[in-house]
Amino acid sequence: MVGSLSAIPTVPTAPLPLPSPRRPLDPADRARRWYENELGWATVPGAPVRLVVGHGFDVLDVPLEAGRATLRRLGTCPGVPASPVAVQGDRMRLLVAAGGAEELPGLLRWLEWDALDLDLVGLGAGALMDAPPVPGTGARTRAQGAAEWLRPPESGGEVESSLPTLSAQGAGGGAPDLVRLVRTAATQCHRVRLRHTRGRSPVR
Incomplete structure (x- = not known):
C-alpha cells in the first residue's frame, strides 16, 4: 500500500531588512584619502587633518609679506609646474623637495x-x-587662521x-632651483625685517 505524502508546513519568513543608507564621507576623511592616495603624502590620525x-x-x-614678495619676484616659467604654496x-x-629643510x-x-635673524624656518622630518x-571640492576655510592653498599641488x-630641489641648480631643464628660492626668500625676509624695524612702507 502506497502511503500518501503529507504536506510540508510552510514557515513564514520575515522580510529581509533593507540595507542602511551609506553615510556621506566625512570631509576630513575625504581630505585624508585625497592627500594619501592622490599625492602619496602621509597624514596623522585625528582632526584636523595634518600632513x-x-x-x-x-x-x-x-612671513606672509615676505612670501608674497618672493613669489612676485620668482614668477613662473612656461612649461614648468608651479610649486605648491600654502598660507x-x-x-x-x-x-620644497624632501631634504630641503x-x-x-x-x-x-x-x-x-x-648671521641675521631672517625669520626663515625650514620644516623637515618630524614636523607636521x-x-x-x-582644491576643487568647493570647501571653504571658515576658521580664522586655518590653512589654505594659495597655489595647490597637482595630483x-x-x-x-x-x-624646488638642490639638484636643480644650474640644470638646463625646467626643475625649480632651491638655491634661487632660498636666496630670494632670504632677501625678502630681510627687507620685511628692516621695514618693521625702521617703519618704512611695505615691500613692493
Whole structure:
C-alpha cells in the first residue's frame, strides 16, 4: 500500500531588512584619502587633518609679506609646474623637495645670510603641517587662521617634479632651483625685517 505524502508546513519568513543608507564621507576623511592616495603624502590620525612633513616634501616657512614678495619676484616659467604654496595666518609655507629643510642652514651660510635673524624656518622630518581643504571640492576655510592653498599641488604624479630641489641648480631643464628660492626668500625676509624695524612702507 502506497502511503500518501503529507504536506510540508510552510514557515513564514520575515522580510529581509533593507540595507542602511551609506553615510556621506566625512570631509576630513575625504581630505585624508585625497592627500594619501592622490599625492602619496602621509597624514596623522585625528582632526584636523595634518600632513607629515619630510615624507614627500619639506617646507620653508616665512612671513606672509615676505612670501608674497618672493613669489612676485620668482614668477613662473612656461612649461614648468608651479610649486605648491600654502598660507596660514600671517605665515606662508613654500613646499620644497624632501631634504630641503636640512640643506637650508648650509645654503644660508653659503649665501652669507646666516648671521641675521631672517625669520626663515625650514620644516623637515618630524614636523607636521595643517592640511588645507582639498582644491576643487568647493570647501571653504571658515576658521580664522586655518590653512589654505594659495597655489595647490597637482595630483597625478606631477607634484614631485614641481618641488624646488638642490639638484636643480644650474640644470638646463625646467626643475625649480632651491638655491634661487632660498636666496630670494632670504632677501625678502630681510627687507620685511628692516621695514618693521625702521617703519618704512611695505615691500613692493
